[in-house]
Amino acid sequence: xxxxxxxxxxxxxxxxxxxxxxxxxxxxxxxxxxxxxxxxxxxxxxxxxxxxxxxxxxxxxxxxxxxxxxxxxxxxxxxxxxxxxxxxxxxxxxxxxxxxxxxxxxxxxxxxxxxxxxxxxxxxxxxxxxxxxxxxxxxxxxxxxxxxxxxxxxxxxxxxxxxxxxxx
Amino acid sequence: xxxxxxxxxxxxxxxxxxxxxxxxxxxxxxxxxxxxxxxxxxxxxxxxxxxxxxxxxxxxxxxxxxxxxxxxxxxxxxxxxxxxxxxxxxxxxxxxxxxxxxxxxxxxxxxxxxxxxxxxxxxxxxxxxxxxxxxxxxxxxxxxxxxxxxxxxxxxxxxxxxxxxxxx
Numbered sequence: 001x002x003x004x005x006x007x008x009x010x011x012x013x014x015x016x017x018x019x020x021x022x023x024x025x026x027x028x029x030x031x032x033x034x035x036x037x038x039x040x041x042x043x044x045x046x047x048x049x050x051x052x053x054x055x056x057x058x059x060x061x062x063x064x065x066x067x068x069x070x071x072x073x074x075x076x077x078x079x080x081x082x083x084x085x086x087x088x089x090x091x092x093x094x095x096x097x098x099x100x101x102x103x104x105x106x107x108x109x110x111x112x113x114x115x116x117x118x119x120x121x122x123x124x125x126x127x128x129x130x131x132x133x134x135x136x137x138x139x140x141x142x143x144x145x146x147x148x149x150x151x152x153x154x155x156x157x158x159x160x161x162x163x164x165x166x167x168x
Numbered sequence: 169x170x171x172x173x174x175x176x177x178x179x180x181x182x183x184x185x186x187x188x189x190x191x192x193x194x195x196x197x198x199x200x201x202x203x204x205x206x207x208x209x210x211x212x213x214x215x216x217x218x219x220x221x222x223x224x225x226x227x228x229x230x231x232x233x234x235x236x237x238x239x240x241x242x243x244x245x246x247x248x249x250x251x252x253x254x255x256x257x258x259x260x261x262x263x264x265x266x267x268x269x270x271x272x273x274x275x276x277x278x279x280x281x282x283x284x285x286x287x288x289x290x291x292x293x294x295x296x297x298x299x300x301x302x303x304x305x306x307x308x309x310x311x312x313x314x315x316x317x318x319x320x321x322x323x324x325x326x327x328x329x330x331x332x333x334x335x336x
Binding site: 001002007008012015036076084089090091092096099100102103107110114115116117122124127128129132137139144145149152 | 170172183244257259260282286304307
């Protein structure tokens, strides 16, 4: 079982968008450059975040992405589901209906004990992620870094972000 | 994110081994036939369960697999880890160290907020599975089936299981 790498990238991208000044945006290319990840793959994650309504794509010469709502209202569960999709990680193949003693389909309306337990575990996984917001992620990153790093990020944003109504 | 199909098969195999009379065994081939799944792949899951110490492989003409301990002492977490391995589903690639504002390695001794949150979610997933035993799975399957099915399973076991000291 593996979480798609795109989840990690999307979460980091959201954390960077969260520290932009109000109304500023970053292109998928700039987000890829900041995180040093392949631009095409970063673009794919940004589209997934956009489809899920977590980021907004602003069009035009000074366009790019910004968060669709405050960082405290976007959880890691939101980001996970945006990239991974909502399908459960346990894909029940109804093994109980197979073979010489297979159960009749009519007796299998409810998930079996195995499938139900994995669905419950997935709910626990998602609930845990639901308790962490992008704001929390930014706060923990800030706590772990120093003023020098904060200044570096601010300078990078100044040079790479776009403001509505301006041309870079 | 997908749970390996082998986890489902291994869990079902454990549930069947749990209803064998004491000392009886089932071969990987018989387990595959019962669940109508590919024999080579079922054999692979049984080897994983054996390596993890959840089942014992009894050698000889009347050999096969039996549970290594009571079904109430084997959890779905045990089965999951036996087949999937212990590596976390979130594989942190230390994105925070990348790019023009990347953090120094020395500042990254602890996992970042994103990785830490996914590790916590994985713990919640595993803890949830740890609360369900193979005995629970058998009990829920028994509750959902009827006497006719129980008789069918008993007959199938009589014809397909091996007893130490006997030849089939």
